[in-house]
Amino acid sequence: MSARANAGAAAGIIRFSQDGHWDQDVQVLLRHARSEAVVAVSNPTRSTDHLRLGQVVVGDLLASGKQVRLLYSPDYLESRDRQPLLRHSSQGAQIRVTDNDFHNALIIDRRVAVLWSGAGAEQPYAYLVREPAILRTLHQFALLTWQSACGLGNHLDSHGAEFDEMSLKVLNSLNLGLIDEAAARRLGVSLRTYRRQVAELMDRLGVRTRFQIGVRAAELGLLTPGLD
Template identity: 80%
Template sequence: MMEHKRSGRLAAGIVRFSQDGRWDQDVHRLLRYARHEAVVAVSNPANSLDHLRLGQVVVDDLLSAGKQVRLLYSPDYLELRDRRPLLRHSSRGAQIRVTDNDFHNALIIDRRVAVLWSGAGADHPYAYLVREPALLRALHQFALLSWQSGHGLTEPAETRVVLDDTARAVLNTLNLGLIDEAAARRLGVSLRTYRRHIAELMTRLEVRSRFQIGVRAAQLGLLDDIAGAPAAREF
């Protein structure tokens, strides 16, 4: 069950609970109680592949049960995601929109309960369970306005990224989890040169962090091209 940890004086009907290793499972358990509709708005997700996989499973379950599902995403969220599962959800009846509006990570179930949570990079991760009617109405109205401002999900054109030997070697060191100094020694280059290669790899893959390099490389199948490379990991 969800372990609520109160923090300060919160309004009636609002509970704060910690984002420990099980919190996303608790949230997805709430989704299974949806009677009619679930609205999922994700702008800045947590750096968790388990979180993403759980979300896909629960949406599949809701659609199989005949529930209405609305999925609202930010362009940043979709930038590094494989869209095939989302397109599959769309083909099964999920309504999906993408908006440039700023919005908070939120889940609204039947307009009876909502969860707000922080995303990757938050200094103090948090999640709020909301049952207060006035706030629920405001959250739903804001989600509706963001939904109306959005556009449909489109399937991106197939992209084939080809890396040279240097970029492949740098990607391999990241996949192995080596620290920069050890990776530079392994490649026989200076630390400054190694970090320049990483910056060039980010530019080549159109990402902004080392974690995103790993996600994007896995999506493009680049890790499969590295001979003898171990299974993909989060960088």
């Protein structure tokens, strides 16, 4: 993509193939973000390299203080591991989910965008866009869709299979500030089982301390007072 993009940058819109090194080329664009990136994924590609590299680069952007908005379809969330999403959320990414139709898109600093087809496309394609008028339209449409979407926490809360009843009870015990022994007795489990549940929740929520568990659980709307 790089050579073709450089050769035709003045054209404003460049079509290129998704084969070859396009994954790496898109990641290079992301790494050069100056202040913000909007990533909208409705129908992802099947490339595991693209997914893995995307997770790494989003993490790098957040670590360097860039603003990152992530817009996903429910189908995307159902097909992917939630832990990277929860970790990105804990790092400051703004993540929302929508049932509305939208196109796979990446918009960087409102100065360059990439549109691409997802898995199952008969003729996979991708476009690099630098035309200012089109970029403004893409950015406005992406933000309007993002603003009308629901937060990741609300989505997970409405899809309670992600956190079973015992997990929610453990979260509430932690929120009440109960010591492990008291919480285990309250829930009718062994101390070892309770501590294992806490460790699993820390891993699933992408946090390192029990205090952070409470913060993330509150942000995701997982705390349910009265659940004993």
